[in-house]
Amino acid sequence: MAEAILELKELSTHFFTDSGEIPAVDQVSFTVHKGEVVGVVGESGSGKSVTSLSILQLIPKPPGKIVNGSIFYKDENLAKASEKRMKKIRGNEISMIFQEPMTSLNPVFTIGNQMREAIRIHQKVSKQTATEKAIHMLKVVGIPRAEDIVNEYPHQLSGGMRQRVMIAMAMSSEPSLLIADEPTTALDVTIQAQILDLMKKINKEEQTSILLITHDLGVVADICDRVVVMYSGQVVEQGTTREILKDPKHPYTQGLIRSLPKLHGKEKKLYSIPGTVARPRKDHIGCRFAPRCEFAFERCFKENPQIYNLGEGRESRCFLHSKQEGERLKDVTTNT
Amino acid sequence: MSQPILEVKGLKKYFPIQGGVFGKTVGEVKAVDDVSFHVREGEILGIVGESGCGKSTTGKSILRLIEPTEGEVKFEGKDITKFSSEDMRKLRRDMQIIFQDPYASLNPRHTVEKIVGEPLLVHGMKSKSERKKRVRQLLEIVGLSSYHASRYPHQFSGGQRQRIGIARALANHPKLIICDEPVSALDVSVQSQILNLMEELRDEFQLTYIFIAHDLSVVKHISDRVGVMYLGRMVELAEKDALYEEPKHPYTKALLSAVPEPDPDIVKERVILEGDVPSPANPPTGCAFHTRCPFAMDICSQVRPEFGPVDDQHFVACHLYNDK
Ligand SMILES: Nc1ncnc2c1ncn2[C@@H]1O[C@H](COP(=O)(O)OP(=O)(O)OP(=O)(O)O)[C@@H](O)[C@H]1O
Ligand SMILES: Nc1ncnc2c1ncn2[C@@H]1O[C@H](COP(=O)(O)OP(=O)(O)OP(=O)(O)O)[C@@H](O)[C@H]1O
Ligand SMILES: [Mg+2]
Ligand SMILES: [Mg+2]
Numbered sequence: 001m002a003e004a005i006l007e008l009k010e011l012s013t014h015f016f017t018d019s020g021e022i023p024a025v026d027q028v029s030f031t032v033h034k035g036e037v038v039g040v041v042g043e044s045g046s047g048k049s050v051t052s053l054s055i056l057q058l059i060p061k062p063p064g065k066i067v068n069g070s071i072f073y074k075d076e077n078l079a080k081a082s083e084k085r086m087k088k089i090r091g092n093e094i095s096m097i098f099q100e101p102m103t104s105l106n107p108v109f110t111i112g113n114q115m116r117e118a119i120r121i122h123q124k125v126s127k128q129t130a131t132e133k134a135i136h137m138l139k140v141v142g143i144p145r146a147e148d149i150v151n152e153y154p155h156q157l158s159g160g161m162r163q164r165v166m167i168a169m170a171m172s173s174e175p176s177l178l179i180a181d182e183p184t185t186a187l188d189v190t191i192q193a194q195i196l197d198l199m200k201k202i203n204k205e206e207q208t209s210i211l212l213i214t215h216d217l218g219v220v221a222d223i224c225d226r227v228v229v230m231y232s233g234q235v236v237e238q239g240t241t242r243e244i245l246k247d248p249k250h251p252y253t254q255g256l257i258r259s260l261p262k263l264h265g266k267e268k269k270l271y272s273i274p275g276t277v278a279r280p281r282k283d284h285i286g287c288r289f290a291p292r293c294e295f296a297f298e299r300c301f302k303e304n305p306q307i308y309n310l311g312e313g314r315e316s317r318c319f320l321h322s323k324q325e326g327e328r329l330k331d332v333t334t335n336t
Numbered sequence: 337m338s339q340p341i342l343e344v345k346g347l348k349k350y351f352p353i354q355g356g357v358f359g360k361t362v363g364e365v366k367a368v369d370d371v372s373f374h375v376r377e378g379e380i381l382g383i384v385g386e387s388g389c390g391k392s393t394t395g396k397s398i399l400r401l402i403e404p405t406e407g408e409v410k411f412e413g414k415d416i417t418k419f420s421s422e423d424m425r426k427l428r429r430d431m432q433i434i435f436q437d438p439y440a441s442l443n444p445r446h447t448v449e450k451i452v453g454e455p456l457l458v459h460g461m462k463s464k465s466e467r468k469k470r471v472r473q474l475l476e477i478v479g480l481s482s483y484h485a486s487r488y489p490h491q492f493s494g495g496q497r498q499r500i501g502i503a504r505a506l507a508n509h510p511k512l513i514i515c516d517e518p519v520s521a522l523d524v525s526v527q528s529q530i531l532n533l534m535e536e537l538r539d540e541f542q543l544t545y546i547f548i549a550h551d552l553s554v555v556k557h558i559s560d561r562v563g564v565m566y567l568g569r570m571v572e573l574a575e576k577d578a579l580y581e582e583p584k585h586p587y588t589k590a591l592l593s594a595v596p597e598p599d600p601d602i603v604k605e606r607v608i609l610e611g612d613v614p615s616p617a618n619p620p621t622g623c624a625f626h627t628r629c630p631f632a633m634d635i636c637s638q639v640r641p642e643f644g645p646v647d648d649q650h651f652v653a654c655h656l657y658n659d660k
Contacts, residue, residue, distance in 0.1 A: 043523035043524060043525060044523055144611070158612040158613075160612055161612065188386035188387050188550070188613070189386070189550075189552070189591060189594040189595055189596075190386065190590060190591060190594045190608075190609045191612065192594065192596075193593075193594040193596075193606060193608055193609075194608055194609075196596070197606075197608060215523070215524070216596065217524075217598035218595065218596030218597050218598045219596050220598065221596060221597060221598050221599060221600050221602075222596040241600055242600045245598055245599060245600055246599075246600065246601075255525060256524055256525055257598065259524055259525055259527070259528035260524060260528075260553070260598055261528070261531070261553045261554050261556065261557035261558075262553060262557075262597070262598075262599075263552060263553045263556060263580065263592070263595055263597055264580070264597070264602070265553075265556075265557070267557070269532060269535070270528040270531055270532055270557065271528065272525070272528040272529040272532055273525040273528075273529075274529075276493040276495055276496065276526060277493070277523050277525065277526065292525075
């Protein structure tokens with residue numbers, strides 16, 4: 001496998017609020033290799049955004065704090081990097097795009113103005129060259145009339161076009177890693193298809209690694225090589241896209257996939273996971289998913305399961321994988 | 337085949353665009369532009385389409401939560417666009433709506449008891465103890481516990497709040513419920529609970545739903561028939577299997593091909609549409625889809641295609657099928 005670009009090791013980011021300490025990201029470990037697209041999936045509040053913000057040291061402190069772990073970008077631990085160093089890394093080596101492009105574009109400046117700024121922070125080029133580069137990047141992301149668009153304001157563009165502009169800005173510094181936090185969630189499916197195609201093209205042609213955060217398993221199937229599944233602040237399972245979608249090992253992932261209505265399915269009644277999504281809590285004892293898990297047994301309510309290595313980068317955090325419980329695991333897999 | 341409970345004919349809703357310093361009307365947003373369909377008693381009619389195509393406006397116009405600009409809405413044979421406000425008030429027992437964002441539609445300062453009990457009071461259940469009893473009954477029907485009655489909306493999760501919204505809609509034994517993106521804000525694992533609940537309730541109380549959503553898989557799962565809207569118009573309507581297995585309209589085909597599916601074995605021939613959805617303030621002439629249609633012909637930019645049958649119960653507005 002290609003070299004690692006990003007490696008999170010037991011990353012924990014907590015929030016210290018009036019109502020207590022929230023372990024929003026708890027012992028999260030995963031790796032993104034060069035040229036790879038890795039998806040982070042999970043339901044709302046599972047810690048996807050906090051994970052990505054932690055990588056770039058963009059967690060609001062206070063109330064947030066990285067309390068444990070390391071974030072290796074190439075050979076450098078970003079968890080220990082100075083703010084000065086992080087400024088260099090952000091938008092240069094690692095770029096990030098967010099769900100709602102309107103909030104990250106400044107409404108009072110033209111598109112060209114903002115793109116030039118972004119380009120000139122990282123590259124010592126003339127205004128003229130920066131403008132040319134901006135127009136070139138807009139064309140790369142498929143914006144028609146790029147020469148005119150540079151003189152327009154964000155509100156004059158549609159949601160899909162704004163998201164392309166964000167991608168163009170993020171790509172203009174030729175980053176080695178692109179972190180995209182729900183980049184298509186606010187978009188219509190036909191526009192989403194355009195943006196996903198664009199991201200695939202960037203990944204192929206520039207060898208840019210992508211960390212894609214999403215709650216949509218369809219998007220994962222479309223673009224990701226590997227998937228990290230989060231639940232309540234923890235990684236519960238990871239593996240290749242095919243493994244996760246076709247042969248999920250963790251009861252949560254299994255339930256999640258079974259609860260999805262399928263476009264070509266003929267299911268009469270949907271499977272549903274009982275209960276509600278658990279918010280991460282410091283005083284939680286046992287597996288975070290146990291209260292909703294149909295396979296949960298005594299131990300699941302008493303101890304937090306470790307991550308079981310199932311070989312070849314395949315991991316699952318569930319006691320069903322332990323030796324004593326191996327028999328139960330067989331039941332689980334034959335039941336689904 | 338059962339009777340239509342609702343018939344919509346030539347429904348239009350144009351919103352004025354105010355401009356200039358004096359707020360004069362300078363144009364119109366054709367949010368719903370000549371839409372016709374019917375809903376049979378006991379069925380679930382799905383309506384899909386991308387953001388801004390007029391799904392919510394259609395739903396709200398049917399209930400006259402906003403006044404339609406033109407057209408006929410017949411509920412059980414009576415044209416309700418002519419109803420007085422008193423008649424409308426009475427009719428709202430029979431026709432209910434559930435919204436996407438249960439939080440925004442529930443008063444944060446009222447207890448669940450008050451929220452669910454309010455429509456009972458409005459429709460004449462004066463006795464407090466009777467209301468209390470009915471509220472508890474309703475909460476249990478939607479899978480909450482009666483002790484939840486004294487709590488406030490913020491004390492519930494998204495899925496539970498949607499259950500409260502459903503309980504409120506059910507209070508006066510409605511016949512038709514318009515569900516406007518009822519599960520769009522919910523997590524996947526909770527979404528299927530609510531979809532199952534809605535199906536159970538339909539069977540138990542012989543309800544009819546109009547189910548509005550942008551998620552094509554969700555709509556496929558729950559609906560009997562599905563209509564596809566584009567820029568204020570209904571472009572295709574058919575039994576769900578016919579629509580999903582053999583879509584006719586080029587827009588429906590593109591839409592279905594764009595849905596990413598959570599199965600690595602499904603390799604799709606994607607129809608990537610160029611450009612963005614045009615503005616309903618300035619819709620293209622002729623067929624509204626012709627600017628993005630891979631099959632557009634000369635006639636498409638000139639003449640608006642009729643919404644007509646191409647197969648049994650399969651309606652399409654497209655010139656590719658008009659000649660046949
Ligand atoms: N500024 C903050 N202060 C306190 N808690 C926070 C803060 N930001 C995030 N959290 C908590 O961290 C947890 C994880 O949040 P995060 O935003 O990472 O979720 P997510 O997986 O991105 O969800 P979504 O799909 O809704 O975007 C949540 O429980 C949230 O309440
Ligand atoms: N009160 C209003 N005044 C002016 N324009 C409006 C009003 N309500 C809706 N519109 C416009 O009418 C069009 C249709 O809106 P509508 O809310 O019905 O779309 P929708 O299909 O429900 O979209 P979504 O999927 O985003 O909910 C949009 O262009 C919208 O901007
Ligand atoms: Mg998030
Ligand atoms: Mg709507």
